[in-house]
Amino acid sequence: MEIIPAVTYTYLRSKKKFPNVWCAGCGIGIALGAIIRAIDNLKLDRNDVAMVSGIGCSSRMPVYVDFNTLHTTHGRALAFATGVKLANPKLKVIVITGDGDGLAIGGNHFIHTCRRNIDITTILINNSTYGMTGGQYSPTTPFMKIGTTAPYGNRERDFDICNLAKSAGATFVARGTVYHVTLLEKIVQQAILKKGFSLVEVISHCHTFYGRLNKEGTAVKMMEWQKEHAIPIQAAAKLPPEKLKDKFLIGTLWDVDFPEYCEEYDKVIAQFQVPPEDSEGKK
Amino acid sequence: MEQNKKARILQGNEACAEGALVAGANFFAGYPITPSTEIAEYLARNLPRRGGKFIQMEDEIASIAAVIGASIAGAKAMTATSGPGFSLMQENIGYAYMAEVPCVIVDVQRGGPSTGLPTKVSQSDTMQARWGTHGDYHAIALAPSSVRECFGLTIRAFNLAEKYRTPVILLMDEVLGHMREKVILPEPDEIKVFNRMKPTVPPEWYQHFEINPHFVSPMASFGEGYRYNITGLTHDPLGFPTSRPEEIEAKLNKLEKKITSNVNDIVRVEEEFMEDATIAVFAYGIVARAARQAIRMAQHKRIRVGLIQPLTIWPFPDIYMEQMSEQLEAIIVAELNQGQLLGEVMRTNCGKTKVYGLNRFDGDILTPEQIFAKIREVR
Amino acid sequence: MKTRKMDAEHEDRYDMRLSGSGGQGLVFAGTILTEALGIYEGKNVSQTQSYGPEARGGASRSDIVFSSGDIYYPKALKLDLLLALTQEACDTYYLNLKDDGLLLIDSDLVDQPPAREVIGLPFTRTARENLGTPVVANIIALGVIVSLTKIVSKESLIEAIKSKSPKAMLDLNLRAAELGFDLARKEKRSRKKTQPARI
Structure with a gap:
């Protein structure tokens, strides 16, 4: 029997009555474990960590952990987080979101926060559905898959989240799965260290709704699918194209440098700040 | 020069x-x-x-x-x-x-x-x-x-x-x-500047949404060592989502009481010539400017009309308006809309006073002449 | 008990309107005059504006009200002075003039002035011919207004132009104001010859 690693346990809120809202077998808890270990590895002071989320299954994560936690309105986590970060750049701001929260209702904030390159780490847990409301199709539900609001098959195309983030200007983009948990811990750690906007897409599963509607089996079966379909980016380079068909890449997909927004704003202040009596109208 | x-x-x-x-x-x-x-x-x-x-x-x-x-x-x-x-x-x-x-x-x-x-x-x-x-x-x-x-x-x-x-x-x-x-x-x-109250207790005693007799709890900022939770879900004093009826009611009560028990501090009304007025022009924002001129035009015609200008719109000055309804015969509610605070004025005077709307919604402001004409009409 | 200050007559309240179309700089001209009145002449003054959703073209106007007492209603009522730089503005607003109000028009842009006493001067043409650009017609008009009405001193106007003009425009604006004063001087002289002017 596996024992809960002590380090994870010490970050959970003792006063919060468990159990959590997630279904048995859900991948979000695995992602939470990886995030906590990444933070612990980096020896961050938990007083300096702000975890911000929107609404949805994954967005329930912050309430359970012992940081400065902010559970906001649906889709708006990145906008709230922008305010938190800009007002106090010393905080390590980590946004937890999902495919519906982050890309549908929050899609505009997503692309603009990427573009602005503000130092926020976003962990987007992609389970291809709206779990909390019961299995409706989301912006990442694949073409022709079933949702309760797509009973005859989803006729829309799904987002490629990592390419979207990269095109929008994110300086660090990585993808992991809840199956490849060691890799996940590693890329979350890199993402937190990155000065600039970083995105980690975490492929997860919703066996309760998506899996059941699409006859994809148990949580274990769905995690096996992750294992079989994920190709590490280093390995992919050596594989012929036919071996990459229907597969997805995991690992660090994009890592570039661009001036970070809060640092740039501090330069503006450094250059233009004047004593109060010299400001406009009182020259 | x-x-x-x-x-x-x-x-x-x-x-x-x-x-x-x-x-x-x-x-x-x-x-x-x-x-x-x-x-x-x-x-x-x-x-x-x-x-x-x-x-x-x-x-x-x-x-x-x-x-x-x-x-x-x-x-x-x-x-x-x-x-x-x-x-x-x-x-x-x-x-x-x-x-x-x-x-x-x-x-x-x-x-x-x-x-x-x-x-x-x-x-x-x-x-x-x-x-x-x-x-x-x-x-x-x-x-x-x-x-x-x-x-x-x-x-x-x-x-x-x-x-x-x-x-x-x-x-x-x-x-x-x-x-x-x-x-x-x-x-x-x-200028008096007020800043939010900060907690004086150690973090382990801190309740970000504490329920106390003032209905306002001290507020620690993120990064100050208090590590609390904030949510838009209805929550307990610690900030954790709750579905317990007594906690829900306590939270919503607190939110209401912090406004309603402090109306004396929050509500401000400016008035002019109200001591012996039997007619009042109720006007706020830019319309109060035209009203000030209009009541002067009316005073010249020996019409006893005053101005009620709420600086606080919400909470509505219920108590003040209830008192005024004893004295006044007519109130003209002048607004740049189709009648929004008109209903509030009617509500607070309980039918004791005749209430007239003077509404302009064509993209320009009410003029002193328009208000003066209404004063003459209702007197 | 509050004392009842009966100052409704506003004996020295003066209402003026600068009108034309968007892009003619009427709001800017209004801010200069407002500055001159409020800061350099110590008057109470309020300036309001009205314009369409578009930045250029469309009707535009700037109202200025000043008084040594309190100003209650901030927009212009019956006008002591109307400047109209387009036919449309002239047609729309001249009925708001007081009987003895002063109507000032751009004589090239308003070719059908109303049947009343009017002063028409070529603000825009003067700007183009003397300074090579029509954009300072507004400042020329200000020079004329100040010269004819004496609502502020010439010095106050110059100071206000200096304080409100962007650096690149300052010299041009000052020259435009001088042109306005010249234009007004000539007008006054010619009026003296032909008719007793009421200015």
Whole structure:
């Protein structure tokens, strides 16, 4: 029997009555474990960590952990987080979101926060559905898959989240799965260290709704699918194209440098700040 | 040629922005929209000059969200918008109310509904300021009528937001926002600035949403070592979601009581010639200006008419208006809409006084002649 | 008990309107005059504006009200002075003039002046011919207004122009104001010859 690693346990809120809202077998808890270990590895002071989320299954994560936690309105986590970060750049701001929260209702904030390159780490847990409301199709539900609001098959195309983030200007983009948990811990750690906007897409599963509607089996079966379909980016380079068909890449997909927004704003202040009596109208 | 050193010509929007700076605002997030944009432009220039932060967000939803986030991180934060943007902000104004986050939202009103009249005046968001967000909600909204009041009431909006840990709305309008007037602003040391109460207990005793006899709990910022949870879900005093009936009721009671038990502090009404008036013109915002001239025209005709100008629109000055209904025979409610506070005036005087609406909604302001004509009509 | 200050007559309240179309700089001209009145002459003053949603073209106007007492209603009521730089503005607003109000038009742009006493001067043409650009017609008009009405001193106007003009425009604006004063001087002289002017 596996024992809960002590380090994870010490970050959970003792006063919060468990159990959590997630279904048995859900991948979000695995992602939470990886995030906590990444933070612990980096020896961050938990007083300096702000975890911000929107609404949805994954967005329930912050309430359970012992940081400065902010559970906001649906889709708006990145906008709230922008305010938190800009007002106090010393905080390590980590946004937890999902495919519906982050890309549908929050899609505009997503692309603009990427573009602005503000130092926020976003962990987007992609389970291809709206779990909390019961299995409706989301912006990442694949073409022709079933949702309760797509009973005859989803006729829309799904987002490629990592390419979207990269095109929008994110300086660090990585993808992991809840199956490849060691890799996940590693890329979350890199993402937190990155000065600039970083995105980690975490492929997860919703066996309760998506899996059941699409006859994809148990949580274990769905995690096996992750294992079989994920190709590490280093390995992919050596594989012929036919071996990459229907597969997805995991690992660090994009890592570039661009001036970070809060640092740039501090330069503006450094250059233009004047004593109060010299400001406009009182020259 | 003598230059008055203290006198300045300021636009209403500039005076609002200047008031925010004097109140200690150090964060603004906004999205351009006529006729409020000058506030953003002024603060984009002047916040960094004072070490503060300005950010232009991707829309008004993001703007109010960033303002709330900044306030949680310790900033004194504001946004400014007009009708369409104010509509977009409503959900998160409710969040700020529920999560008890002090912030100031300026609505420089233009004609609506929808895109309406971007460059023309109205007062048609009066009710939206009160009922715009979903759920039971008790708003604080202030309405200035001059450039000087834009300055003063912006400071007051910040003070009330900080004192009561709640969003405060400043209802300006297009004419006021764009109007320039000569003003002599008080020196900073003449201005009272209120900052949010900070916790004095150690983190392990701290309850971010503590329920106490004042209905206002001390507020630690993110990063100060208190590590609490904030959520828009109905929550217990620690900030954790709850579905226990007694905790739900206690939370909603607290939110209500912190406004309703403090109306004496929050509500301000200006009056003129009311001592012996039998008729009153009830006017707020820019309309109060025309009303002041109109009541003078009426006084010359020996009509005993006074002015009631609420500086606080929400909470509505119920007690004052109830008292006035004993004295008055008629009240004219002059507004730039199809009749929004008219209903409130009727509600508070319980049929004791004749209440007449004087409504203009064609994109221009009521003139003294229009109000004077109404006074003659009802006397 | 408050004392009842009966100042409703506003004996020295003066209402003026600068009108034309967007892009003619009427709001800017209004801010200069407002500055001159409020800061350099110590008057109470309020300036309001009205314009369409577009930045250029469309009707535009700037109202200025000043008084040594309190100004209650901030927009112009019956006009003591109307400047009209387009036919449309002239047609729309001249009925708001007081009987003895002064109507000032651009004589090239308003070719059908109303049947009343009017002063027509070529503000825009003067700007183009003397300074090579029509954009300072507004400042020329200010020079004329100040010279004819004496609502502020010439020095106050110059100071206000200096304080409100962007650096690149300052010299041009000052020269435009001088042209306005010249234009007004000539007008006054010619009026003296032909008719007793009421200015």
